[in-house]
Amino acid sequence: MAHYKAEQDDWLIVYLKYLLFVFNFFFWVGGAAVMAVGVWTLVEKSGYLSVLASSTFAASAYILIFAGALVMVTGFLGFGAIIREDRSCLSTYFCLLLVIFLVELVAGVLAHMYYRRLSDELKQHLSRTxxxxxxxxxxxxxxxxxxxxxxxxxxxxxxxxxxxxxxxxxxxxxxxxxxxxxxxxxxxxxxxxxxxxxxxxxxxxxxxxxxxxxxxxxxxxxxxxx
Known part of the structure; x- marks a missing residue:
């Protein structure tokens, strides 16, 4: 019975390991996509910067690039932790995930609060321009x-x-x-x-x-x- 339970625990660990690997893969791909959008924004849409009243557009693009890079680095750390089954790396990985989640939450709340005011400022500036x-x-x-x-x-x-x-x-x-x-x-x-x-x-x-x-x-x- 103990042998059967040990095999069951081993199977569960392997299952969780692959599940975490798949999650981390999509997490990493999402970071790469966000960074690509930021780079594309700067390259393709930079011609509109002189029309805008503030540096929000450029800052948003740089934020996307930074966030994407951070997610990708965290993803690489996650891959290493999963493959090596290093508990300290896994702990660091989950701590970074928590930090990223909290930063996105705060950024979303602030953006929602200032969205309407920024929208009105941009429209007024555009008409004046x-x-x-x-x-x-x-x-x-x-x-x-x-x-x-x-x-x-x-x-x-x-x-x-x-x-x-x-x-x-x-x-x-x-x-x-x-x-x-x-x-x-x-x-x-x-x-x-x-x-x-x-x-x-x-x-x-x-x-x-x-x-x-x-x-x-x-x-x-x-x-x-x-």
Missing amino acids: LAENYRQPGASDLTTSVDRLQQDFKCCGSNSSADWQHSAYIRSREAEGRQVPDSCCKTVVERCGQRAHPSNIYKVEMKENAWGPGGPLELVRDLGGV
């Missing part, structure tokens, strides 16, 4: 970012194309009669912004598309829903 800085001296990077944003997300203005009527650029002679920038046009050609008709320009709000999938402001929204 379009009115005061677009196509102004020394704002070439910002101008390029706004043009790219409107084309990528098929939108025109922060709230609507009417936002451009308050723009210093549209009111200037440099606009050459344009009612909206050429980047608002569905088909961009020289001076196409002179005709602000729904058949010619995008009427969708920038803020709607920017908060959508893949948008530059999506990270802020996602952090608020952690």
